[in-house]
């Protein structure tokens with residue numbers, strides 16, 4: 001996934017583009033570049049490496065001009081280097097383009113362009129777009145872009161400039177996000193809202209197969225037949241401060257600490273007099289009564305939220321629920337129909353596999369519901385109904401606040417359906433709501449309490465690092481959980497591996513004897529989720545099995561649990577007491593913090609881990 005920005009206005013384009021790209025760096029950060037129009041010439045500067053490398057080059061030799069485009073890259077085709085960085089130019093150097101997505105038929109297009117004499121510089125799929133615009137340019141950039149995009153297969157969000165038309169930027173999108181920022185005497189194109197929020201809160205959301213021409217005075221959106229499409233501007237409700245670190249060392253730590261607030265905000269927004277409100281749901285209650293099964297589809301952390309959702313939905317609504325990764329669901333000819341509710345969970349709302357899974361579910365006649373964080377994202381707009389998590393922008397690649405926000409929405413959906421289908425008596429529903437309402441303050445308490453000897457997670461991370469090197473870098477992590485906290489074992493492992501690059505695996509604890517126990521010697525650190533639950537005693541037995549084989553145990557247990565003290569665990573982390581149903585909201589916090597502090601100990605780039613991107617908008 002990459003980030004693109006376009007600008008037309010009165011400001012120095014270079015400053016606007018660099019600022020916009022800095023807000024989009026979470027989308028990709030292996031190279032960056034800008035192209036600025038000045039006196040009918042394009043000044044194109046691009047560099048491998050993080051944005052700050054490009055910024056230093058531009059400090060020494062600024063690009064003048066008030067119209068331009070910019071790009072920050074997560075490489076798909078062509079290694080990250082100066083040549084493969086975007087923007088890309090045509091043969092004449094009069095055209096420059098930036099692109100987020102994958103052009104699947106680029107090799108055929110490239111072969112015919114080479115036959116026609118075009119000279120290519122890079123190994124990217126993107127460069128063919130610049131040469132196609134050059135081929136079709138007859139004095140009108142919008143027309144040339146329109147002819148070009150009709151030939152493209154795959155996903156794209158592009159922005160293009162031409163030296164002969166120095167007052168405009170032309171964009172187009174298909175399956176990659178692109179928004180329009182509407183300013184006074186200036187307008188913007190960008191992959192995501194944070195890139196324009198320093199200048200405007202008014203945005204347009206173009207749909208797939210729409211082309212946008214921005215000038216200083218306006219933004220015109222047309223469909224691919226050339227007809228103007230009117231778009232109602234949306235006003236962004238949050239401000240750019242929420243997309244900044246606000247004094248935290250990393251976005252990830254800030255977003256971990258925001259979780260209590262966000263879950264509290266979700267409850268305040270959606271729970272009124274014991275009733276759950278989903279205004280934007282757009283699926284009527286009657287339909288909900290007739291669903292014979294629920295299928296939850298997602299990737300990564302969102303998938304783990306879905307797995308947790310299965311436990312609550314089946315237990316409290318009695319609707320059979322299965323959970324699938326988007327990439328498996330979309331290729332498996334899934335058995336879904338009009339009596340199936342398919343829920344797609346996606347923070348970005350742009351994950352390629354999840355978007356494809358949504359389309360497959362719709363093709364098969366299922367009703368589809370998106371649980372998304374990014375307003376106006378593709379999944380949010382293409383699903384039959386949507387519930388926004390309103391967690392604010394999640395900048396760190398490792399998802400944290402989006403996960404607990406997704407859990408909160410799933411709990412509310414469970415209560416909503418249980419009331420609708422009368423699978424729970426009102427008294428039970430009010431008890432659960434009362435318990436649920438405790439969660440935000442308990443999350444805050446857990447995050448802000450004084451670091452007692454039990455909860456000194458940063459120190460545990462330091463001890464792991466020492467141990468890791470003593471064991472000649474052979475140590476790793478196993479995460480074990482049961483029932484509704486089993487998905488948290490998977491989530492804890494994912495958090496650790498994606499930011500500390502240390503091998504980590506999550507497992508249902510009951511599976512230990514079916515294989516993983518063979519791994520147990522003094523090497524692995526085994527995180528056991530052993531909070532108060534119906535499977536508490538079983539977890540204690542697992543801990544005994546591990547200790548008997550020399551394993552090191554970090555136990556996550558309920559505050560005040562005395563029994564655990566007799567089980568000789570190496571490290572203890574306590575979470576406040578809450579009904580088992582809601583315990584995943586608390587248990588995940590030490591798992592997130594453990595991953596954070598281990599990665600910090602190893603000195604890695606926590607917000608922008610290697611090889612990853614915030615949203616995987618390519619397959």
Ligand code: AGP
Nearest residue numbers: 300301302346347348351398399
């Ligand atoms: C989670 O920390 C990862 N960044 C990744 O697994 C992520 O959850 C996954 O790519 C799904 O993203 P989405 O929620 O935007 O669809």
